Amino acid sequence: MEINLDYVAHTNRIADNDPYVKVGVSLFFMLSALILSNNYYSILVIFISSAIILGIAHVSLKEYCKFLVIPFSFTFLTCLFILFFFPQGEYIWDSGFWGIGITTYSYTTSVLTFFRVFACFSALGIQSLTTPISDVMHVLRSIKVPRVFCEIAVLMYNSIFIFLECVETMRNAQKTRLGYLTTSLTAFKSMGSMFSNLFLQSLKKSETMQVALDSRCYTGELPVYKPNRKLDSYPKLVS
Structure with a gap:
């Protein structure tokens, strides 16, 4: 789900x-x-x-x-x-x-x-x-929460959605192959196969995310853009 x-x-x-x-x-x-x-x-x-x-x-x-x-x-x-x-x-x-x-x-x-x-x-x-999440991080930083906790929270938040997407994709692939509809033994085998593949996919996704961060010169700080919502809600007049 x-x-x-x-x-x-x-x-x-x-x-x-x-x-x-x-x-x-x-x-x-x-x-x-x-x-x-x-x-x-x-x-x-x-x-x-x-x-x-x-x-x-x-x-x-x-x-x-x-x-x-x-x-x-x-x-x-x-x-x-x-x-x-x-x-x-x-x-x-x-x-x-x-x-x-x-x-x-x-x-x-x-x-x-x-x-x-x-x-x-x-x-x-x-x-x-x-x-x-950007607004939540802005609030945490403004009340002097240590920056390292904010960075870990953002990375974990992103990793959770990657993990859930992998689970959903694998489960849908197994459903199309009737991995859960034949016998209970087949369902257990499908679940075990999903968890073993999920571990490998998680390692692969973590390496990909680290490469993406390094390619953007990540040094331990993720800058968060905080727009002025009152000004951005109106169109700007260009003379």
């Missing part, structure tokens, strides 16, 4: 708004959800973040769900493990096998963890889905 994160960040309704406000609101909701540890507040953050992304920024529900589906899956599996394998407190349900069951502590912890993590990712969506 391809995520058009960069395209959405540049084409949403508030893409040209002040990035300091969007990054500040996102950080405020994330930090407050982590510090307060309250389920009701976490649910409130989820609703407010979703309202900003869907109602104000006009990001499509499909793209928003694509953004949340991967962290939601990992969060759900983690909370499921906490729910059944933390035998502390009074048992609500006991399976009778190796201490597997649901206790008051495991239930409270799993629910609290789920809503906290989901609230943080919803708040992160305010920044990721409405603010282009």
Whole structure:
């Protein structure tokens, strides 16, 4: 499932708004959800973040769900493990096998963890889905974040999309050859082949990116152009 994160960040309704406000609101909701540890507040953050992304920024529900589906899956599996394998407190349900069951502590912890993590990712969506990466880097540099962290973030951001593109291309190629439709054994073989080829392709892409950076005289700093949006939004008069 391809995520058009960069395209959405540049084409949403508030893409040209002040990035300091969007990054500040996102950080405020994330930090407050982590510090307060309250389920009701976490649910409130989820609703407010979703309202900003869907109602104000006009990001499509499909793209928003694509953004949340991967962290939601990992969060759900983690909370499921906490729910059944933390035998502390009074048992609500006991399976009778190796201490597997649901206790008051495991239930409270799993629910609290789920809503906290989901609230943080919803708040992160305010920044990721409405603010282009160049604006985010400009904000980080202006608040004196070390330059090396900004450069690593930009390179990782670019590498993630290259990685996802390789996965999508390989998976589509295997689907056209019925790599997942015959038997489960064939599907496992196709998946193993994809991961082994993906490792080689990742090395090849990283070398290509390094050559591209060297050919542009990369010395450890990626300059980011910050246009004056108010001036650029009007046509210039030439006498």
